[in-house]
Amino acid sequence: MAEDRQKKRPDIKQVTTFLKNHPPLQYILLGVLLAVLFLAPYTPVIPGGLLSNSYLAMMVIYAIAALGINLLLGFSGLISLATAGFMGIGALGLIILMNDVPLPFTDRTGLPFIVAVIIILVVSGVLGAIVGFISLRVQGIYLAITTLFVAQIFHTVFTSVPSVFGGTVGIRLGALRLFGGSLELSQSRPYQLGFDRYWLFIILVVTLVATMIIVHNIVKSRTGRAFMAMSRSHNAAKAMGIDIVKYRVMSFVIATVFAALAGIMFTVWNQSAANNRWDLMISLTIVAVVVVGGIKSIPGTVLGAFMIYAFPRIFLAFLANYWIVGGLLIIFVILFYPNGLVYIWIDIKKWLLKLRVKLARKQVKSDEK
């Protein structure tokens, strides 16, 4: 037995170092963990059942949008409060394209899912480029408010045309038809094992993992280094031959495309969307996810989404007033971990080290006796 243990130990260490050197594998592992966690509301560990499931799904959606903002805020040093507008485009656009747009050469309406997604991503990318070009002229707080203008324009368009974007009740997609209608996933189907909602959640998780890997690859590439150089000093970056216009527009395009993707995932999960929820509050919450979770940290963004969206709603639901706790949570995290909650590991490690030293000292003392 003892020999066995000695053999196994280095193996585990090898696995952990391998994981440390290959972050994409970590993200896939996180995705698997989320997929398992989705089943947890039926155990005593996580209370809430169905409701907790939908909080987990919303957490994943927020994390996808926040990853784009993390790239913008953490790596490029820019800020955007237009996230909600682009999420709205994704969410409402998917329903409109899949419901109302006539299919060419047939008398049916509604584009296939993949086509609709591609159209939305391209459109939001183009709009993001326009925002990026506008952003070239302003910095800091002015940039934040300028992007807020964009979000507010979308918001008023959504709410001014209820005939297209639905009223506050929202427009319904109904079941999500994939592969030319051969697979239908519906939110409203009865809840049982192997259920539709589980597969919908799997789609969300796969998207999240893919986004995390994409962001990781961007950050580790030439583009990511250009972003970071740009965030420190525009002039220094320019002097090193970095094309500011290109990279600034590019980071806005990435952020808006991710926001639209998050909106699409919102519709995939909820299968209906209201026209009036895409306001400043959502954009601010997503910036808060990045700041609380950890600027420049990809797993930190998911942690932030968990802390801000899922944690108060799932675990503090008994308080009946989780807003107040959510607010206090943000305030305390920023006061004590201004760089993000993900850096709490460093403190825990320090504390463990101190504990170990203390124990070792005690050991030495008792040995001396």
Next chain:
Amino acid sequence: MSTFIDLVFNSLRFGSIVALATLGIVLIFRTSKTTNFAQGSIGTLGAYFAAWLMQTRGTGIGVIDSIWVASLLAIVFGFIIGLLVDLVIIRRVGNNPLSKQIITLGLILFIVGLIPMVYGAQGYRSLTPSYFSGHLGLFGATVSYNVIFFISLTLVLMTAIFLFIQKTRWGLATRVTASDTQTARLMGVPTNTVTMMSWAFAAAMGTIAGLMVGQSAIRVDMLVTIQVTAFFAATFGGFQTFHGPIIAAVIIAFMRYALYTYVSDTWDNTIVWVAILVFLYFKPYGIFGKAPAEKV
């Protein structure tokens, strides 16, 4: 003619409310180097306080019949809340402007949760009676004395604040802190106190805006539109001046109501926002703002 008179007074009313909120935002931005997203929420808290004072009967506490007394107490309450926010939270955040912005988001959530907890989950009626009753006939239009009171109160307040900022020692300290906090501190200006007082005055002005809106409805989200418009006014007028945002607030209000009356009642906001966005593309730091000098 009567529609035009209505238009002028409506836009002046809306403009004054936005101007009060935006002056608070600019005051905080200049002294504390952060955008206060919670300006509207703090004002809402103050308006709820007034409603609570006037409408909670049978509990033995807080039965005040006069709206004047209730409003005055609410403004004092808002002032104290502003002091506390700076003392307890903002002062301790450190120098990262992003953290400060997000902490004001935490503040919004906190206040949204606090309101039903403190004031009870039952709704409140709008703040009645109005400060002044009666109407004034003017070229065929009727303008209520209440609206005239709002507009003149805002005018008096703005004048008082500008005289304060331009003529007094404290005003000088505020201007110095606003232009360069670090140098001001080195020169012996109590910048912490100045910042704290700015938060207090901003919160009091937010509360006045809340009381004005509260005459038509008391809701948790009653000041959201005002808050967003106030941000836009601050950007449109330029954050570097105190007078720019106020003029911008009135311009925005006038544009909105003019479009609403004469062009389209669904697209008024959209047209205004797009117009300002285009304007900001050519003059990104607002009507009165200058581009900040950049260190190389």
